[in-house]
Each structure stands twice: as C-alpha cells, then as structure tokens.
Amino acid sequence: DAGVTQSPTHLIKTRGQHVTLRCSPISGHKSVSWYQQVLGQGPQFIFQYYEKEERGRGNFPDRFSARQFPNYSSELNVNALLLGDSALYLCASSDRDQIYEQYFGPGTRLTVT
Amino acid sequence: AQSVTQLDSHVSVSEGTPVLLRCNYSSSYSPSLFWYVQHPNKGLQLLLKYTSAATLVKGINGFEAEFKKSETSFHLTKPSAHMSDAAEYFCVVSLISGGSYIPTFGRGTSLIVHP
Numbered sequence: 321d322a323g324v325t326q327s328p329t330h331l332i333k334t335r336g337q338h339v340t341l342r343c344s345p346i347s348g349h350k351s352v353s354w355y356q357q358v359l360g361q362g363p364q365f366i367f368q369y370y371e372k373e374e375r376g377r378g379n380f381p382d383r384f385s386a387r388q389f390p391n392y393s394s395e396l397n398v399n400a401l402l403l404g405d406s407a408l409y410l411c412a413s414s415d416r417d418q419i420y421e422q423y424f425g426p427g428t429r430l431t432v433t
Numbered sequence: 434a435q436s437v438t439q440l441d442s443h444v445s446v447s448e449g450t451p452v453l454l455r456c457n458y459s460s461s462y463s464p465s466l467f468w469y470v471q472h473p474n475k476g477l478q479l480l481l482k483y484t485s486a487a488t489l490v491k492g493i494n495g496f497e498a499e500f501k502k503s504e505t506s507f508h509l510t511k512p513s514a515h516m517s518d519a520a521e522y523f524c525v526v527s528l529i530s531g532g533s534y535i536p537t538f539g540r541g542t543s544l545i546v547h548p
Contacts, residue, residue, distance in 0.1 A: 324476070355538075362523050362538030363477070376533035410477065424469075424477040 322347070324413050324425035332431045333401050341396040341428045345413030351375075352394040353422065354386055355410040363410055369394055398430075406432045435460045437526045439539035447547045452511040454542045456524035459505065465534070466507045467525040468498055471541075477523070483507060494518070519546045 325344045333339050345352050351370040355363035368376035369388035383399045392413075398405055408429050412422035440455040458464060468480040481492025488500045498509045507524060524539040 360540075362541050364538070365536055368533060376530070376535055378535065412477075421479055421482060423479075426474075426476045 324411055324423055326409075326411050326425040326428050328428060329426070330429045330431075332433060334433055335401055335403060337401050338397065338399045339401060339430060341398075341409050341411075341430070342393065343396070343411030343413075343425060344393045345411075346415075346423055349413035349415050349423070350392050351414040351416060352388055352392065353412045353414070354394070354396045355412065356380075356405075357408040357410055357427070359407070366396070401432045403432050406430060435464065435526050435528045435535075435537055437524050437537050437539040439522075439524050439542045441542050442540065443543045443545060445545040445547065446514045448516055449513050452509070452514045452518065452544065454509040454522050454524075454544065456507045456509065456539060457505055458507060458524075458526045460526060460528055462528060463502075465527040466498075466500060467527065467536075468492065468496070468507075468509050469523045469525060469538075471521040471523065473520070480509070480522075514544075514546050516546050516548065519544055 327342045353368040354366040357363040365378040366380050367386045372388045386396045388394045408427040410424055410427045412424045414422045436459045438457045466483040469477045470480050471477045480496050481490045483490045483500045491497045496511050498507050500507050521541045521543050523541050525536050527534045527536040
C-alpha cells in the first residue's frame, strides 16, 4: 500500500510569493495534519483536518491556510512568503479524528530566497 | 501550557551498548506521549506510544519507554544499539486543546552509533 505522498519534493520561491503544497493520505485515512520543521528543530503543528473540517490549529499567522478535499487529500497554502518560512513541510495522516498514531510523508522542502 | 524537553541534543554510543534518550514533559493533565524516529531523507516513523495503559511501553526495533508520572519523564531506551539506529529521535506530548489533540514535539536528539 502506498504511504503518505507529498508534492512537490522541493520548491524554491521568492519573498512575497505564494505557495501551495499537496498531500495525499494513506488510503482509508480521513485525517490530515500539517507540520513545519525548521532545520535543527522538531516539527511544529500547523493544522489538522478531519472529514474536510478544521479540527486543530497551531500558532501560525493567517498567511497559512489549508483545506481538505472530498477524497481526503489536502493542500497547504502560504501567502506573502517570508525568508523564515523556509523549512521542511510535513504531512501526516491518521484514521482517527483525534491526532493519535500518525503516518508521515517525506515532506516538501521549501526554500524562500 | 504543555511542553516537552529533550535533555540531550546529541547522544553518542558504541554499537552493542545501551541507549538512553531522555524526555521530560510539562502538562496539567495526563498526556499521551510518543517517540518518533527520523532517518535522513525519510519520513518520521512512530516508535511507540503511551496512552494511560501500562507504564512500560514496548515499541518497534527493540525500543521501549517508561512513563514516570512522579518525574514527568518518558525516557526512551534500548538494551543494545545497532548501527541502523543512528537517526534523529523526537519525543512528543499530545493534549486536548479546544476539543482537539494538539501535539508538541521536542527539539530532537541525534543518536550517533560508533562501530
């Protein structure tokens, strides 16, 4: 079975631009969560979606938004990119509405110049 | 507020010797606790989880962790290190906030295994 997939694997953007990252959960999983992992630190929770509804939100500015589609895939959008947004963005899926045992994708490496 | 502290940024051991990765947490309520491992260029993988059942939790690849409420600790151990254990390890505490579980990751401990 395919695991969690994310696209693209790498991305380079300029300050002020907008970016969209994509995630497909494990088949049958209805929950998707997004994390930001800055180099040398642990992942920070951004959002959780379950059944297309936002269930949790971390301490991130409104420039960050997400949505979940009827097939349970998800997009993370970041507007007005800052240099500090450079990070590995991780997506995780779960078969429960509460964040419990999660399965992580390989991530998207975003570089903002 | 919940928080998690991984006491060592790096731990270096020889192959075949025991591993101890330390984690302390701060929480007003009984938390759910997890350890994840991240190998280079690979996704995070769940090693084990504690959710208020047995205090000694066994995970994959010979790892285990003991929940000690009095010490607010959840240290990860393995009797004998293998070269393939070299990776970044994250301790995670998860608490309900606004009706949803919000996970908080520690900064990570890099495990180095020498031949």
